[in-house]
Amino acid sequence: MIRVLKGHIVSAPRLGELDVVENGFLVLDGGVIRGVYDRLPAEYAAAPLTDYGDCLLMQSFADMHLHAPQYPMLGMGMDLPLLDWLNTYAFPTEARFADTDYARRVYRRLASDLITNGTTRVCMFSSLHTEATWILMEELEKAGVTGYVGKVNMDRNNAPGVLEETTEQSVAETLRWLDGCRFDHVKPILTPRFTPSCTDELMAKLGQIAAERGLCVQSHLSESIPEMEWVRRLHPECERYWETYDKYGLWKDHTLMAHCVHSDAAERAAMKKAGVVAVHCADSNVNICSGICPVRQMLNEGLWVTLGSDIAGGAQLPMYKVITATIRTSKNRRIVDDWQTDFLTVEEAYYLGTTSGHRYFGAGEGFAPGDKLHAIVLDDSDFPESGKPLTVRERFQRAIYMTHRHNIVAVWSDGRCVVGE
Amino acid sequence: MIRVLKGHIVSAPRLGELDVVENGFLVLDGGVIRGVYDRLPAEYAAAPLTDYGDCLLMQSFADMHLHAPQYPMLGMGMDLPLLDWLNTYAFPTEARFADTDYARRVYRRLASDLITNGTTRVCMFSSLHTEATWILMEELEKAGVTGYVGKVNMDRNNAPGVLEETTEQSVAETLRWLDGCRFDHVKPILTPRFTPSCTDELMAKLGQIAAERGLCVQSHLSESIPEMEWVRRLHPECERYWETYDKYGLWKDHTLMAHCVHSDAAERAAMKKAGVVAVHCADSNVNICSGICPVRQMLNEGLWVTLGSDIAGGAQLPMYKVITATIRTSKNRRIVDDWQTDFLTVEEAYYLGTTSGHRYFGAGEGFAPGDKLHAIVLDDSDFPESGKPLTVRERFQRAIYMTHRHNIVAVWSDGRCVVGE
Numbered sequence: 001m002i003r004v005l006k007g008h009i010v011s012a013p014r015l016g017e018l019d020v021v022e023n024g025f026l027v028l029d030g031g032v033i034r035g036v037y038d039r040l041p042a043e044y045a046a047a048p049l050t051d052y053g054d055c056l057l058m059q060s061f062a063d064m065h066l067h068a069p070q071y072p073m074l075g076m077g078m079d080l081p082l083l084d085w086l087n088t089y090a091f092p093t094e095a096r097f098a099d100t101d102y103a104r105r106v107y108r109r110l111a112s113d114l115i116t117n118g119t120t121r122v123c124m125f126s127s128l129h130t131e132a133t134w135i136l137m138e139e140l141e142k143a144g145v146t147g148y149v150g151k152v153n154m155d156r157n158n159a160p161g162v163l164e165e166t167t168e169q170s171v172a173e174t175l176r177w178l179d180g181c182r183f184d185h186v187k188p189i190l191t192p193r194f195t196p197s198c199t200d201e202l203m204a205k206l207g208q209i210a211a212e213r214g215l216c217v218q219s220h221l222s223e224s225i226p227e228m229e230w231v232r233r234l235h236p237e238c239e240r241y242w243e244t245y246d247k248y249g250l251w252k253d254h255t256l257m258a259h260c261v262h263s264d265a266a267e268r269a270a271m272k273k274a275g276v277v278a279v280h281c282a283d284s285n286v287n288i289c290s291g292i293c294p295v296r297q298m299l300n301e302g303l304w305v306t307l308g309s310d311i312a313g314g315a316q317l318p319m320y321k322v323i324t325a326t327i328r329t330s331k332n333r334r335i336v337d338d339w340q341t342d343f344l345t346v347e348e349a350y351y352l353g354t355t356s357g358h359r360y361f362g363a364g365e366g367f368a369p370g371d372k373l374h375a376i377v378l379d380d381s382d383f384p385e386s387g388k389p390l391t392v393r394e395r396f397q398r399a400i401y402m403t404h405r406h407n408i409v410a411v412w413s414d415g416r417c418v419v420g421e
Numbered sequence: 422m423i424r425v426l427k428g429h430i431v432s433a434p435r436l437g438e439l440d441v442v443e444n445g446f447l448v449l450d451g452g453v454i455r456g457v458y459d460r461l462p463a464e465y466a467a468a469p470l471t472d473y474g475d476c477l478l479m480q481s482f483a484d485m486h487l488h489a490p491q492y493p494m495l496g497m498g499m500d501l502p503l504l505d506w507l508n509t510y511a512f513p514t515e516a517r518f519a520d521t522d523y524a525r526r527v528y529r530r531l532a533s534d535l536i537t538n539g540t541t542r543v544c545m546f547s548s549l550h551t552e553a554t555w556i557l558m559e560e561l562e563k564a565g566v567t568g569y570v571g572k573v574n575m576d577r578n579n580a581p582g583v584l585e586e587t588t589e590q591s592v593a594e595t596l597r598w599l600d601g602c603r604f605d606h607v608k609p610i611l612t613p614r615f616t617p618s619c620t621d622e623l624m625a626k627l628g629q630i631a632a633e634r635g636l637c638v639q640s641h642l643s644e645s646i647p648e649m650e651w652v653r654r655l656h657p658e659c660e661r662y663w664e665t666y667d668k669y670g671l672w673k674d675h676t677l678m679a680h681c682v683h684s685d686a687a688e689r690a691a692m693k694k695a696g697v698v699a700v701h702c703a704d705s706n707v708n709i710c711s712g713i714c715p716v717r718q719m720l721n722e723g724l725w726v727t728l729g730s731d732i733a734g735g736a737q738l739p740m741y742k743v744i745t746a747t748i749r750t751s752k753n754r755r756i757v758d759d760w761q762t763d764f765l766t767v768e769e770a771y772y773l774g775t776t777s778g779h780r781y782f783g784a785g786e787g788f789a790p791g792d793k794l795h796a797i798v799l800d801d802s803d804f805p806e807s808g809k810p811l812t813v814r815e816r817f818q819r820a821i822y823m824t825h826r827h828n829i830v831a832v833w834s835d836g837r838c839v840v841g842e
Binding site: 071073074109289315386397400 | 492500523530646708748752757806811821823
């Protein structure tokens, strides 16, 4: 079961570090990484070798926050602020996923678009529909995308007659959904939409289910100022947004919180203390005018920061686009901070979109021995002629800015070659 | 010579206005627009008709600021500020265009990438090399790109031994270059790189040539704070950056000034008074941390604002990407202005990337009768299924965010179908 891959091997094991092995060898044993070598150890000389030639063999991407049922509305309604946008676009769009045939078609396309763009791990919101959520999980599984999917819970302030569930329905459907999840690579995660969408009773029940079944939780936090004011009105007993999750047992190790744009120092400290993971969604934050997230500060404080496309607040599914959006947001943050804050380098943002996300699923740093392989093979030979020999690091930087789906000629997910074999 | 085009016709005649004619007819006479009609007038019933079916027939784009010889470095060196970036990347890259074979290959590729992405008009910086500049003009001409190209003038603070010219060389080569320009669709424009690159003597001479030959001028203005401080040190006699151009006759009607990020109210008033055109380069401004340009304010003050990709400070050649970058910058400006400033809508940013630029070349508003046709035909049929019938306006919005080159199935430039015939 030994197999050798050859190419220019690029990984980001730690923030700001890029490991480059030019013309290197990556040895797999049943899809599990044995090691990365600049010369092939003699013991593997007879193993089958796939030569990716002059291509880059890079870590694949982890998209830690996106709304699958919003994929059909990508690029539309970008002229509305968050709460109006939810009511006018997001809720009616999600409501259509009561139709399982429609769900099948959209989710098959989404799964294909994810994997061919090199996103091999996801943490994803579905809609409130149980059947459509199973379909989403099945289509991801078939395409080779791995990770977590959540049936959304939302029993208040939703869209009456369009997209609503009672507390009882929400709990009962969550249990039915959990009991029906039987997928190898796609697992369930509890998904209260966000505090304004969930009654105290529902939140308490979800906290209980999370504890009983040992499930992770994902939701939204401090995305926009009007949203935070709304949460404050709904929960006058809580000083900060995060406490509305904490009081029901949803604020715990590995809880994923999307955005955190306006989390103050105290809220950020609470994240770090609990082991809550921030999902920074740079494109979404600017598209719906949420704010300019202080990611460098979060990193300096030792927070665990990952990246999300946040489809369809975000308008770009490919994570290499999300990575450049992240860099741009950090540069805008630098400008706003009177050029005092360091922006994120390409290497740093790539780490956030790869290793930092993959670690959520138990993976190690970069191409760590013992991990199942998650990788893309990138052919940049159709990029414009550079006029001088480029280092692999320069080619890597250019690839992050210039890649299009067709440049990704192979994708490995969970040790399997799922594209390009 | 009458010819009829049929499709969903979309144009932005004025800021914030979108003209949509569903299943409309655009009538051409020798490539010149006769009119746009919702029903075909009887007199054209026998004319040959090209039916673009369910495609969008939209205005093509005008890229009003880019550096052709920086195309090979796109996506590299994005971690440096403007002045370091110039010395480390831009100058050595431009220097390679002394090699005319290399210039031919790069410029052929650039011209092809421009036209296939729907950019039919440009105002472009070449390098200081006369031969390479002619080659650039010839390759644009062949590909069907129209507009202005400038041999760059730079006789101080350049890259000694790498990229330099004396004042005498600069003037003599400019005259030799001008005398050798014989292209139908690509015309010369005078191009002092920016004030720090040009001696007073050279500036004065260029002002004289501009007046004598009736030539337009393009340069850079108030892009970054360190650059402006440098200009102030070089020209203590000038209160503001713009005066360094004005004193040599280069600040005049139709002078193009890239960036203007930090132009204050007085400088903006001087632009308006003189008829100077601002080229906003949203992607470049964030990539090299220049600043967040107050475009809404410039528009409110009645300035003429156009858009530029600013390759390779900008990392995105397609103007539909530049348009979404412009929207995002305006949204960041809104956030920074405490949510008080209106962002640019898709329709507004599209106007800036089309009509506002085309007017520079004498065109009218939108698809104006009497103008030669500049248009793209956009096939969005491979976009994800939307789940509801979309209006043409919604499809237009989505197309601006989601288009890739392969969706542009035909391009018309100066009345000729140059792609897809």
